[in-house]
Structures are given as structure tokens and as C-alpha cells.
Amino acid sequence: MKSELGNPQSLQNTFNKNAKKRDLKQNLVALSFLSPWLIGFIGFVIGPMIYSFYLSFTNYNMLTAPQWVGLDNYIRIFTNDQLFIQSMKVTLIFVLISVPLKLIFALFVAMLMNMGHRGSGIYTLIYYVPSIIGGSVAIAVIWRQIFGRDGALNHVLAWFGIEGYNWFSHPDYALWVLIILVVWQFGSPMVIFLAGLRQIPGELYEAASVDGAGRVRKFFNITLPLLTPVIFFNLIFQMINGFMTFTQAFLITEGGPVNRTLFYALYLYREAFTNFRMGYASALAWVLLVVIAIVTFIIFKSSKKWVYYESEGGKS
Amino acid sequence: MFGKFKIFSLVLVIMMALTVFAACSSDEPTDATEGSDSNGSSDSNGSNEEATSDEEEDIVLRFMWWGNQDRHDRTLQVIEMYEAENPHVTIDYEFLGFDDFSERLATQAAGGNAPDIFQMVDRWLPQYTQSGLLADLQPYIDSGAINTDNIDQSALDPGYIGDQLVGLNSGSNAFALAFNPDMFDEAGVEYPQPGDTWADYVEKGRAVQEALGLDYAVRNDVQHDRGFGIWLRQHGYWLYNEEGTGLGWDDDQLFLDYINFWLDLEAEGLAPPADVLEATGSIENYLLVTGDVPMQIIHSNQIVATSAAANRNFELTTLPFGESGESGQYVRASLFFSMNANTEHPDEVVKFMDFLTNSIEAHEVFQGDRGVPISSEIREHLYASAERTVQQQFEYIDLISEHAGAAPPPPPPTGQEMDRFFENVVYEVLYGLKTPEEALEEYKRGVQDIIDR
The missing domain is CATH 1.10.3720.10 (MetI-like)
Structure with a gap:
């Protein structure tokens, strides 16, 4: 499609793009502010939780590798x-x-x-x-x-x-x-x-x-x-x-x-x-x-x- | 504007991130030292010596043990001595209570960063050997790196799993009956002695109790290994079978007799009720220490701490014998030193182990805290100059050796859980919540269940 000056459609597009860019930027700022907590949360809470969920279906004595035991x-x-x-x-x-x-x-x-x-x-x-x-x-x-x-x-x-x-x-x-x-x-x-x-x-x-x-x-x-x-x-x-x-x-x-x-x-x-x-x-x-x-x-x-x-x- | 804001926020984020990590690492000092350890840079963290030696590379050995404050103080002093003699070595130490130790070691073993040298108990040896954490020390014995000239092979025996020597016995130890000689003298009662039966034990206790108006005559010692285990051995059995796959006895009457023996004593006011028993489990609170009973069963190396806590002297003799004259008693390794199979400096660890085992100066500090030294040279040297309580341990190990039988096979890895379970079952009877018959069924079912898991 050929874009013309003053075409409201294209203006809308560029506006949207800018808005998106700005959103992204703002999100990044927000995320980076959150990152100390996020990294800690993912690394020290979510990660161990997922691992413990897996372990709950195993026999694991910490010294030898976990053995899958299903729902036992x-x-x-x-x-x-x-x-x-x-x-x-x-x-x-x-x-x-x-x-x-x-x-x-x-x-x-x-x-x-x-x-x-x-x-x-x-x-x-x-x-x-x-x-x-x-x-x-x-x-x-x-x-x-x-x-x-x-x-x-x-x-x-x-x-x-x-x-x-x-x-x-x-x-x-x-x-x-x-x-x-x-x-x-x-x-x-x-x-x-x-x-x-x-x-x-x-x-x-x-x-x-x-x-x-x-x-x-x-x-x-x-x-x-x-x-x-x-x-x-x-x-x-x-x-x-x-x-x-x-x-x-x-x-x-x-x-x-x-x-x-x-x-x-x-x-x-x-x-x-x-x-x-x-x-x-x-x-x-x-x-x-x-x-x-x-x-x-x-x-x-x-x-x-x-x-x-x-x-x-x-x-x- | 926006640029400034960005920089500002970046700085903030970095600062916050750093705080988080700083907080994490200051929470767990061990992590920090481990980090420096694995990097190979030795003198950043935890080093308390400025070690510079031209010939040898500076190294850090990590040493972890459990014990009470007294043991910590003595061990720290020995570490300082070793570091002074070996300036290129820094010993990075961690000391904990027993429960924390077991947790810490297992976690570190799972994470692949166990210490280079650490304490062990017999029941852990099979499992840790199986997982490949414990180095075989036999080659170092053969090469003479650990000097065994003055060590009897029988003292090393408890440390073998198969033909690998995975634990180096730190010293001998045995169950013993500690008694307060002054109380017996004052009451005019004959001292307990080897060969006394359980009936003699109770009679002597009763005589002292009546003469002096004590709270109790004896302390009901309802522990798994040193109580019921010895009782079984006096009847020719043991708690577990040879392979550790089930009970080592099948006569129900053995268990019932054992429990009823103590129940009757409690009913007669000769032994304390369960709530008193439960609250007098630590050395400071021992009824012997507080002067409420004339005698109590302890581990022979506890004589040091017990005497210190009571600020008086006690004497040691054997536990009462069975009716058949069988002593049921045995000499044990109080604990072991083991080497991490993955250590970077095996030769240095072995050298330190040799120091812990054979150094007279070290043992002058230890004073038999980890059991009677296995080196005869050290025993002889130490005996003359040692404190009375230490001499008593030495004498007692000689005495019990005359009456002792072969040590039972090592308990299953779940031994600690078993011990706790047994005490729980027996206490339920002592508190009057269960009959001995109910306890018997629960015990038999529970032990098998724990073994089979």
C-alpha cells in the first residue's frame, strides 16, 4: 500500500509504534527496577520449588541420584x-x-x-x-x-x-x-x-x-x-x-x-x-x-x- | 532528561542488586569461603594466617566437625599449632552441633563441595562410601603417610567398609556406669563393680537412696543401643541381624521383660517418671550431676564433661551384667575422621590426619575428648600427665577390654531414626499411654517399616 502524507491510517500506525516503543522502554525500566527481586524470586523461590516438585516423585537421599518412584x-x-x-x-x-x-x-x-x-x-x-x-x-x-x-x-x-x-x-x-x-x-x-x-x-x-x-x-x-x-x-x-x-x-x-x-x-x-x-x-x-x-x-x-x-x- | 533518568535508574538497580547479593553472601559465610576455595585463591577469605612459604604452594584445607564448646576450643588450639608448624597450610574450619552437622554435610556432599576432612559416625559410613564421598585411606597406611607403628590393627577395624579404610578411628570409647563414690561411702554401700547383675544394680541404688534420702535410686536408661541393645546382647542377641535387614531377635519376652523392668522401678519410686527423664538428657541436667541419683550410665568419654558439669569426681565401672554373667559390652570408635575422595590436596589432608592421630602435642590439648587415643605411645605419654578424668577413661577402656565382646555389626544407615523411634515407643509406655504389649507390636512393625523404606 502506498502511504500518503496525512493518511490517518499511517499516522495511527506510527503513533502505535511509538507507543509500543515507549511501552517497551517503560517496561524495561520497570523490569530492571524489579530485577533484584525478580532474580532472587526466580533463582531462590521458583527454581527450588519446581525442583522440589520433581523431587517429590523420587527417592532421593542427597548422596546418590534421585530415583523416580511416581506417586509412591x-x-x-x-x-x-x-x-x-x-x-x-x-x-x-x-x-x-x-x-x-x-x-x-x-x-x-x-x-x-x-x-x-x-x-x-x-x-x-x-x-x-x-x-x-x-x-x-x-x-x-x-x-x-x-x-x-x-x-x-x-x-x-x-x-x-x-x-x-x-x-x-x-x-x-x-x-x-x-x-x-x-x-x-x-x-x-x-x-x-x-x-x-x-x-x-x-x-x-x-x-x-x-x-x-x-x-x-x-x-x-x-x-x-x-x-x-x-x-x-x-x-x-x-x-x-x-x-x-x-x-x-x-x-x-x-x-x-x-x-x-x-x-x-x-x-x-x-x-x-x-x-x-x-x-x-x-x-x-x-x-x-x-x-x-x-x-x-x-x-x-x-x-x-x-x-x-x-x-x-x-x-x- | 531521559538519559539522566536512565543512568540514575541503572545505578540504583546495580546498587540494589549488589545489596541483595551482599545480603545473601553475608548470610552464609561458608558460601563465600567455598567460592574462594574453588577459585584456588587461598588467602582471600577465612584465612587467619599470613602464610608465605617459598617452597610450597599455599593451600587451604576445609575441616568440619561437630561437638560442644569444649571440643571446639581444643580443636581450634590444635589447628593453630598445625598452622604454625605448616605455614603454607591454612585450615578453614566449621564447627556445629551434631544435628546441624549432619544436615550441612549431606547438603554439601549433594552440592559437590564437602570439606576436605570431616568427622563421621559409624552408621553413616556405608552410605557415604557408596556415594563415593569417602577416600580409601589404606594406601596411606601402607605407605606410612599415616604412621601406624603404635596403633593396633583392631583399633582401625571399625573404620573399614569392605576392604577400604574409609574412617580413621579418633579414639576408643565404651558405655560405662559412672557413680558418685562419696554417696556410696556415706551410705556405707559397696561400690558397683564388674560382674554385678541388674538386680545388684537396683539393690545398691536403693540402699544409697534410702540412706541419703535421694530422689531416685537409678536412672532408667531406656536408650536404644546402650539400653535395649546391651540387654539383648546379654541374652545372646542384637538389635539387628548381621545384614541389617531386620530385627536380630524374635523372642517377644525379651522386649517385654526389658520394659517391665523399668516400669516396675518407676512404680516403686526407684527410677524417675518419664517427664523427669525426658528433661534430663543433656549433661548439665544429668541426674548424676544434679545429685539426684548415685549412679548413671554414660559414654566413657563423657566422664570429662560430666565431672566438669558437676564440679566433682566420679568413678567409672562396667554396666551391670546379664543374669548369665554375659557382659554384653564392647569397645567402640567414638567417631571417625574421613577424607573427601575429591579433595585437591589428599597428601596434605593425610598429613593433617596423621597429626591429629600421632601428635603428642595435639593430644595434650585434646585430652581424650574424642575418645582414648588409638596410638599406644600417646596413651602412655598422656596417662602420666593427664587430668584425673582422662586417666579414668584410659583405665576404663583397659577394664572393659577384659570383659568386652566383639563389636556388633554397624547399624543400618537409618540408625538415628530407629533410636528416636525406639525411645518414642518406650516413652509412650512410661507415660502410661500404651501397654508394653502394644509398644512391642508397634516397635516390631515400625523397625521393619523403617528398614524397608
């Missing part, structure tokens, strides 16, 4: 693995108890911090510290000391004439020791709740006061509904963290007594690095991924029923 690993997980059932049970109980407790506690402290007393910034900082140091060896040692046979807790109980146990080596209580430790690390949800609380307009409370609402009423009718998006976020985040809990059990109880604190992540780690069954451990990891995905999906679905967004015009 998955079949064993679901039909013939008591430790899988035990560790899944422990982890589910742990998540079901520790996450709500932690969120309630975090919200409670956040509300105290939000009352605007002097020095609440310092307290926020202090209460945040356990979240930072919580996974450390030092804390594990302290925890063993507090809940040990001659520990601080038993000394206090002795004043009331109660004889304690080694709490972390008693089948009925060991998991609770770890739950308390995790709930104590409420810092990060607390800070997020605090931010959420400060978003709530003060007029609402004033109006409610004028209408004669008490504190409890204000909490349930104003604070809680307006905070649901933040609760939702914290719930998802803490739930996923809960499923991946490892350090506390690894350091304090080593999965014992009698596997009562054998968290899923700890079982997975042992299969991989103590028993050298990298293939089986990979399969376990993928099962965990699917479980977390399903639970997250359910929470997301249910969120339509209970999470309130102001932008949606108040339909809850």
Missing part, C-alpha cells in the same frame, strides 16, 4: 504414615488455638496502647521485642528454665502448694508451653492493629457517646466492624506462620515428648536432613502448601460474610 511418596503420606497424621494433628491444634489467642491478645494490648497515655510509644516498642527475639536460642533456654522442673513457674506454684512438672516434657502440657511462647510474640499483629485502630474516625465514638453507648457497645459496634479488614489480614498472616512454626519446637522440645510437639515443619525437616529422604520431604512440603492454600481459600471465601469495607458503601 504421596500414597505413603496418605495411607501409611502415622507421623504425618500426628504432625498434622499437632499443627492444626496449634494453629487453631494459638492464632485466635494471639490475635485477641494483640488487639487487647493495641487498644491499651491506643488510649493515648504518655509513653505508649515506649511500651509499644517493649512489647514488640519478643517478636524479634522470640525465635532465638536464648529465648529457648529461658523458656526451658521457666517451665523446667526447678523452673520459675514451679517455684511460684510451690507457694500455693502445687507440685509442678517439667511442663515441656509432659505429654499433656508440652504443646501449651509452645503456644504460650508463640502468643507472647504478639508484637507484629499488635502494631498492625494499632495502625488499624488509629484509622477509625473519632467522630463515630463521639456520636455513639451522645447516643448513650457504653464502652462494650462501642467496641462491638464500632471498633470491631471497622477493624475487620485488619483482623482479616492478621488472621491470614498468622495462620500461615502458624502452619510453618518450626524453631520453637526444634529448640525447646525437639518434637517430644512422644511426638506431642512434632510440628509439621519439624517432621519435614527431620525427614529431609536427619533421615535423608529429600524426595519424601519434598512431597510433605507440597502437601503442606496445598493445605495452607485450602485454608487460606476458605478464609478468603468466608471473609465476604464478615469483613467490612467502608468503600463498599457499608454492606456487610
Whole structure:
């Protein structure tokens, strides 16, 4: 086709071309900005994930080449693995108890911090510290000391004439020791709740006061509904963290007594690095991924029923 | 405008990329040292000596071990001695706890960058040999590069897989009964001695407990190899069969008797309940150390750490014997040194191994931390000047040698998993969650399942 000057078609074409060029350039800039993350993501996350997916269909002891075994690993997980059932049970109980407790506690402290007393910034900082140091060896040692046979807790109980146990080596209580430790690390949800609380307009409370609402009423009718998006976020985040809990059990109880604190992540780690069954451990990891995905999906679905967004015009 | 922006963004990107990589590498210092190692440039990373020698090329040897702080300190001191004697060699070291070590070594072996020399335990030898990681040291023994003039062949035997010597015994070791002599004296009870039966053991413990008002008489030692394994050997069996393909015993009563023995002691208040037992597994918390029992079964080389933790002296004797008078006990290699088959400097590694094995100065520092030295010359030299706890180990290895039988075949590679599984099963009984009969069935089924996987 012959192009004529002023032909709108060709003008359109050159314009499109330029736009495309510009798009490409902008994309390149964007991509290059993203590249540190992208390279890391592909190299350290996606790559290993694909490899572990492959490994989950093999027998691999890290010393000899992987052997393809098809679905054997998955079949064993679901039909013939008591430790899988035990560790899944422990982890589910742990998540079901520790996450709500932690969120309630975090919200409670956040509300105290939000009352605007002097020095609440310092307290926020202090209460945040356990979240930072919580996974450390030092804390594990302290925890063993507090809940040990001659520990601080038993000394206090002795004043009331109660004889304690080694709490972390008693089948009925060991998991609770770890739950308390995790709930104590409420810092990060607390800070997020605090931010959420400060978003709530003060007029609402004033109006409610004028209408004669008490504190409890204000909490349930104003604070809680307006905070649901933040609760939702914290719930998802803490739930996923809960499923991946490892350090506390690894350091304090080593999965014992009698596997009562054998968290899923700890079982997975042992299969991989103590028993050298990298293939089986990979399969376990993928099962965990699917479980977390399903639970997250359910929470997301249910969120339509209970999470309130102001932008949606108040339909809850 | 746009040009400037482009340059600016490029600089930003580079900076960010660098931060990422810097963060990665500072997280894992080992990676950095490995990088320098494989490049062949020796003096960039991790070198703590300014090594310049005209004749010999500067090299770096990577050495990895597990242990407690005491072992780390001693080993670091020996490394410094070796580096001072051999200025062209830099030993790049890594030390970890046992669990971390097993993970690190497996990962490095899989990645093809295992250290040049590292510690091993018996149960890993078959698998690592099969994968070709362990060098055969026999040629270096034959050539005299590792001097064995003062070493008995029987001390080397545990390190063979087939006819390859894949692990060099670091020192001998055996299970032992440590007791607190002062408690026995005060209670006026005769010391435990070789030939005592399990019934004598309990009676003596009970006598001391009653006289001194101790919490417990004995510690129920329900471990797999040194508990149930010894018990089986005293009845003429072993945990596994010769090939390691199944159980080495078929009389259910053996297992039930073993568990019931400890259950009864616990019921009578002679042995601690399971929650106490579970929490007293590390040396600092040993009931013997805290003074709650008069005696406890340990590894003979732990006498050093146990005495240090309790800040007092203990005596060592053999474990109780079986009813038939069978001791069931044996001398073991406490651990091995192995050489990476792919090392670039085999001769230098061997020279260092020879130093670890035959150097008197090195062993004056080690003080028997990795077991009683296999070189008779060093044993003799060390004995006179050694601390009491070290002498005790030496004496004990002599004592147990009189009563010991042949060592059992090496455990299957899944030995550690088995040990954990056994303890779990037994603890379920001790916690009252299962009957001994249920535990027996679970144990038999589980062991076979683990072996067959």
C-alpha cells in the first residue's frame, strides 16, 4: 500500500509504534527496577520449588541420584504414615488455638496502647521485642528454665502448694508451653492493629457517646466492624506462620515428648536432613502448601460474610 | 532528561542488586569461603594466617566437625599449632552441633563441595562410601603417610567398609556406669563393680537412696543401643541381624521383660517418671550431676564433661551384667575422621590426619575428648600427665577390654531414626499411654517399616 502524507491510517500506525516503543522502554525500566527481586524470586523461590516438585516423585537421599518412584511418596503420606497424621494433628491444634489467642491478645494490648497515655510509644516498642527475639536460642533456654522442673513457674506454684512438672516434657502440657511462647510474640499483629485502630474516625465514638453507648457497645459496634479488614489480614498472616512454626519446637522440645510437639515443619525437616529422604520431604512440603492454600481459600471465601469495607458503601 | 533518568535508574538497580547479593553472601559465610576455595585463591577469605612459604604452594584445607564448646576450643588450639608448624597450610574450619552437622554435610556432599576432612559416625559410613564421598585411606597406611607403628590393627577395624579404610578411628570409647563414690561411702554401700547383675544394680541404688534420702535410686536408661541393645546382647542377641535387614531377635519376652523392668522401678519410686527423664538428657541436667541419683550410665568419654558439669569426681565401672554373667559390652570408635575422595590436596589432608592421630602435642590439648587415643605411645605419654578424668577413661577402656565382646555389626544407615523411634515407643509406655504389649507390636512393625523404606 502506498502511504500518503496525512493518511490517518499511517499516522495511527506510527503513533502505535511509538507507543509500543515507549511501552517497551517503560517496561524495561520497570523490569530492571524489579530485577533484584525478580532474580532472587526466580533463582531462590521458583527454581527450588519446581525442583522440589520433581523431587517429590523420587527417592532421593542427597548422596546418590534421585530415583523416580511416581506417586509412591504421596500414597505413603496418605495411607501409611502415622507421623504425618500426628504432625498434622499437632499443627492444626496449634494453629487453631494459638492464632485466635494471639490475635485477641494483640488487639487487647493495641487498644491499651491506643488510649493515648504518655509513653505508649515506649511500651509499644517493649512489647514488640519478643517478636524479634522470640525465635532465638536464648529465648529457648529461658523458656526451658521457666517451665523446667526447678523452673520459675514451679517455684511460684510451690507457694500455693502445687507440685509442678517439667511442663515441656509432659505429654499433656508440652504443646501449651509452645503456644504460650508463640502468643507472647504478639508484637507484629499488635502494631498492625494499632495502625488499624488509629484509622477509625473519632467522630463515630463521639456520636455513639451522645447516643448513650457504653464502652462494650462501642467496641462491638464500632471498633470491631471497622477493624475487620485488619483482623482479616492478621488472621491470614498468622495462620500461615502458624502452619510453618518450626524453631520453637526444634529448640525447646525437639518434637517430644512422644511426638506431642512434632510440628509439621519439624517432621519435614527431620525427614529431609536427619533421615535423608529429600524426595519424601519434598512431597510433605507440597502437601503442606496445598493445605495452607485450602485454608487460606476458605478464609478468603468466608471473609465476604464478615469483613467490612467502608468503600463498599457499608454492606456487610 | 531521559538519559539522566536512565543512568540514575541503572545505578540504583546495580546498587540494589549488589545489596541483595551482599545480603545473601553475608548470610552464609561458608558460601563465600567455598567460592574462594574453588577459585584456588587461598588467602582471600577465612584465612587467619599470613602464610608465605617459598617452597610450597599455599593451600587451604576445609575441616568440619561437630561437638560442644569444649571440643571446639581444643580443636581450634590444635589447628593453630598445625598452622604454625605448616605455614603454607591454612585450615578453614566449621564447627556445629551434631544435628546441624549432619544436615550441612549431606547438603554439601549433594552440592559437590564437602570439606576436605570431616568427622563421621559409624552408621553413616556405608552410605557415604557408596556415594563415593569417602577416600580409601589404606594406601596411606601402607605407605606410612599415616604412621601406624603404635596403633593396633583392631583399633582401625571399625573404620573399614569392605576392604577400604574409609574412617580413621579418633579414639576408643565404651558405655560405662559412672557413680558418685562419696554417696556410696556415706551410705556405707559397696561400690558397683564388674560382674554385678541388674538386680545388684537396683539393690545398691536403693540402699544409697534410702540412706541419703535421694530422689531416685537409678536412672532408667531406656536408650536404644546402650539400653535395649546391651540387654539383648546379654541374652545372646542384637538389635539387628548381621545384614541389617531386620530385627536380630524374635523372642517377644525379651522386649517385654526389658520394659517391665523399668516400669516396675518407676512404680516403686526407684527410677524417675518419664517427664523427669525426658528433661534430663543433656549433661548439665544429668541426674548424676544434679545429685539426684548415685549412679548413671554414660559414654566413657563423657566422664570429662560430666565431672566438669558437676564440679566433682566420679568413678567409672562396667554396666551391670546379664543374669548369665554375659557382659554384653564392647569397645567402640567414638567417631571417625574421613577424607573427601575429591579433595585437591589428599597428601596434605593425610598429613593433617596423621597429626591429629600421632601428635603428642595435639593430644595434650585434646585430652581424650574424642575418645582414648588409638596410638599406644600417646596413651602412655598422656596417662602420666593427664587430668584425673582422662586417666579414668584410659583405665576404663583397659577394664572393659577384659570383659568386652566383639563389636556388633554397624547399624543400618537409618540408625538415628530407629533410636528416636525406639525411645518414642518406650516413652509412650512410661507415660502410661500404651501397654508394653502394644509398644512391642508397634516397635516390631515400625523397625521393619523403617528398614524397608
